[in-house]
Amino acid sequence: xxxxxxxxxxxxxxxxxxxxxxxxxxxxxxxxxxxxxxxxxxxxxxxxxxxxxxxxxxxxxxxxxxx
Numbered sequence: 001x002x003x004x005x006x007x008x009x010x011x012x013x014x015x016x017x018x019x020x021x022x023x024x025x026x027x028x029x030x031x032x033x034x035x036x037x038x039x040x041x042x043x044x045x046x047x048x049x050x051x052x053x054x055x056x057x058x059x060x061x062x063x064x065x066x067x
Contacts, residue, residue, distance in 0.1 A: 041049075
């Protein structure tokens with residue numbers, strides 16, 4: 001571990017306020033066009049995905065490398 005920083009009560013000198021030059025989060029965010037999709041699945045497919053989700057969650061919950 002590095003040494004702790006020792007602060008001293010001394011004048012800092014001439015300080016200069018720098019204007020905010022970073023863009024806003026709205027300007028940084030990529031604009032994406034979303035498309036809404038509706039589809040139907042068979043009952044067997046739904047049961048399969050539900051069962052897969054249960055086992056996947058159990059594995060990922062206990063494995064820190066899976067996010």
